[in-house]
Amino acid sequence: MGPVVLKAPFPRRAVYLTVVRNVLHHLFFGAALSWIRNLAGTAPALISMTLLLILAGVVGLGGFALHLLADRESADAAVLHVYLSDDASSTDVDALRLKLSADSRVRSVSYTSKADALKKAQNRPGLGDLASGAGSNPFPASLDVKLKRVEDVSGVADSVSKEKAIDPVQPTSYDPGAYGRLQKALTYLAVGGGAFLAIFGLVAVLVTSNSIQSAIHARREEISIMGLVGAPNWMIRGPFLFEGALTGGLAGLIAGLLVSIGAGVGATVGGSNRLGALVPGFTVSTGVAAGLILLLVGILLGAAASLIGLRRHLMAPEG
Known part of the structure; x- marks a missing residue:
């Protein structure tokens, strides 16, 4: 008696799934x-x-x-802080502010008092401990000058270096080589x-x-x-x-x-x-x-x- 061939109805989808399963397994x-x-x-x-x-x-x-x-730092570099002397008169401060506002290189000028400068310092890492340990407020008032271009910082800083209202020890925040x-x-x-x-x-x-x-x-x-x-x-x-x-x-x-x-x-x-x-x-x-x-x-x-x-x-x- 010869061999018997069974023709089972194997669905094509089942064949494909078996092949995919074996391939993934391998x-x-x-x-x-x-x-x-x-x-x-x-x-x-x-x-x-x-x-x-x-x-x-x-x-x-x-x-x-x-x-x-x-x-x-590059954004801060376009802001020049002009530090004011503690004994500067309001007349000298107003004159300096008018001079800076009239400068074509300046975008805006704002005033920061000693109390505001202390509050800002207390929110900066490391400066808060310095402020609390000093006993008194070591931070000066300042005119914060926003410039149109970073390249003009040095020129504006030089233009106010001889003014009466500025701090003679630390006139401005300008550091030529920092950036x-x-x-x-x-x-x-x-x-x-x-x-x-x-x-x-x-x-x-x-x-x-x-x-x-x-x-x-x-x-x-x-x-x-x-x-x-x-x-x-x-x-x-x-x-x-x-x-x-x-x-x-x-x-x-x-x-x-x-x-x-x-x-x-x-x-x-x-x-x-x-x-x-x-x-x-x-x-x-x-x-x-x-x-x-x-x-x-x-x-x-x-x-x-x-x-x-x-x-x-x-x-x-x-x-």
Whole structure:
């Protein structure tokens, strides 16, 4: 009696679902199990990438804070505070105010009394302790001059240097080299930090690439069999790509959590000396955003490192 062929009514949708389920199981679940089994070999890549991302997060948040600080300083640079002598007469103060208002380089002039100057100082980090410890009000009254251009600050400051109403010890708030020094410091920090991160990033990518190569070598027989049975390249390479992304994702998750917690603590704890007070605009949401960015960068970095290892050391036949 010959063989019996059963023609069961297999729905096409069920076939497709089975194929998709098997592919996903191979690409993701199987790759995750392999990643866990090879965790000892993946640990150096995970540690190095985590350190890289932590440093990148710290440097990135520091650069963001310095950028906000530079914006604030540049805005403050267009405001010239002309400090008034304690014994200046109202006539001299009015004359100085009229002179400044008539200057074409000046946008507006406002008056700040000694009491108002003390209140403002008490809201600035570090100055509140100085004001309370002095016993008396050490802050002078001033004329706050808003200029149309930052470049005109020095000229306006020179034009009032001989006026009777100004403080002879500290005439104005103008510091010729303050903004230039700030910009130079930002440039040095950006170049140095970028170079350091680039070198460390290269090391992390190479370590991750080596771990992927080790995984390829350990599974070379499985890879050969898949190639012989006609498995396409994406099925052979996909699990290794996912393992690299998993390594980078875990590193990004750890680094993102640490950086987010550190940024949140720095932005909220410490009273007037906290980072959020020193740098307006730096908040807890900034730290959370930095953590999410680190997670995404970690996934991309791990996948890129896997691609490097695959291109160099995996020569599967075309399926």
